[in-house]
Amino acid sequence: xxxxxxxxxxxxxxxxxxxxxxxxxxxxxxxxxxxxxxxxxxxxxxxxxxxxxxxxxxxxxxxxxxxxxxxxxxxxxxxxxxxxxxxxxxxxxxxxxxxxxxxxxxxxxxxxxxxxxxxxxxxxxxxxxxxxxxxxxxxxxxxxxxxxxxxxxxxxxxxxxxxxxxxxxxxxxxxxxxxxxxxxxxxxxxxxxxxxxxxxxxxxxxxxxxxxxxxxxxxxxxxxxxxxxxxxxxxxxxxxxxxxxxxxxxxxxxxxxxxxxxxxxxxxxxxxxxxxxxxxxx
Numbered sequence: 001x002x003x004x005x006x007x008x009x010x011x012x013x014x015x016x017x018x019x020x021x022x023x024x025x026x027x028x029x030x031x032x033x034x035x036x037x038x039x040x041x042x043x044x045x046x047x048x049x050x051x052x053x054x055x056x057x058x059x060x061x062x063x064x065x066x067x068x069x070x071x072x073x074x075x076x077x078x079x080x081x082x083x084x085x086x087x088x089x090x091x092x093x094x095x096x097x098x099x100x101x102x103x104x105x106x107x108x109x110x111x112x113x114x115x116x117x118x119x120x121x122x123x124x125x126x127x128x129x130x131x132x133x134x135x136x137x138x139x140x141x142x143x144x145x146x147x148x149x150x151x152x153x154x155x156x157x158x159x160x161x162x163x164x165x166x167x168x169x170x171x172x173x174x175x176x177x178x179x180x181x182x183x184x185x186x187x188x189x190x191x192x193x194x195x196x197x198x199x200x201x202x203x204x205x206x207x208x209x210x211x212x213x214x215x216x217x218x219x220x221x222x223x224x225x226x227x228x229x230x231x232x233x234x235x236x237x238x239x240x241x242x243x244x245x246x247x248x249x250x251x252x253x254x255x256x257x258x259x260x261x262x263x264x265x266x267x268x269x270x271x272x273x274x275x276x277x278x279x280x281x282x
Contacts, residue, residue: 100148100260110223111264113137115145117256118162125192127170128153129256136160142221142267146260150227150250151175151215155261163261167253168228169194176218177228179245182206185216188228188247196229198245205243207234213247220268 104112119130133139135158145152145165153167168175173190177198184205186198201207211231217224232246 127167178216196247
């Protein structure tokens with residue numbers, strides 16, 4: 001008896017059905033893993049190769065973009081640093097103006113004009129500053145000049161738009177002062193080195209380091225009660241007629257940028273009233 005063969009489509013359908021049943025039952029998982037592993041490895045290798053080639057081709061563009069961005073950031077940092085420096089300078093100036101205002105409020109009996117320091121002495125033997133106010137601003141020789149901390153000096157020369165101020169540290173400067181709390185009167189003297197000292201201090205005067213030195217108002221050159229500095233040290237030498245007293249100035253002269261000119265003070269030259277030795281008194 002001859003067996004009739006099945007149609008090919010039926011055979012294919014039966015095989016597919018069998019494979020589906022085996023897959024649903026999990027019997028083909030080891031085979032699938034075995035077959036797909038080489039394919040997945042090859043796919044991963046291709047992806048890595050393509051990614052590497054793409055990154056290599058894009059690297060020059062990325063480097064240039066990073067360089068441009070770095071330059072932009074450096075420019076922004078420089079601009080911000082400049083702005084910070086300007087703001088710090090403005091804050092410092094505001095602090096100086098506030099300190100000068102406090103000084104003016106503490107001495108309301110005087111009238112002031114604020115001036116900027118625009119020059120300093122180039123000589124090591126002279127001590128003066130140049131300010132940006134002059135005769136056009138009502139500044140005259142003899143007017144006292146102060147800082148937020150205390151006495152600076154005196155206007156000695158004037159032009160229309162500027163003036164020269166002799167500092168109290170100048171070797172030709174002489175200021176009549178009083179030491180507190182003992183109320184001892186003395187003469188403050190400058191020097192070539194810029195150091196301050198007191199002259200004509202009696203040996204029996206009680207003066208200690210830290211005592212305040214203020215203007216006495218004698219001699220007609222400065223108004224009274226302006227802080228000059230503090231006593232730095234004292235020394236009594238054998239057979240000396242007076243004490244040696246060193247003074248630390250209250251004003252930081254090296255850092256002066258703003259000062260006040262006392263414009264309502266009228267200095268008086270009393271030199272013609274002081275008799276000289278050997279002169280005949282009328």
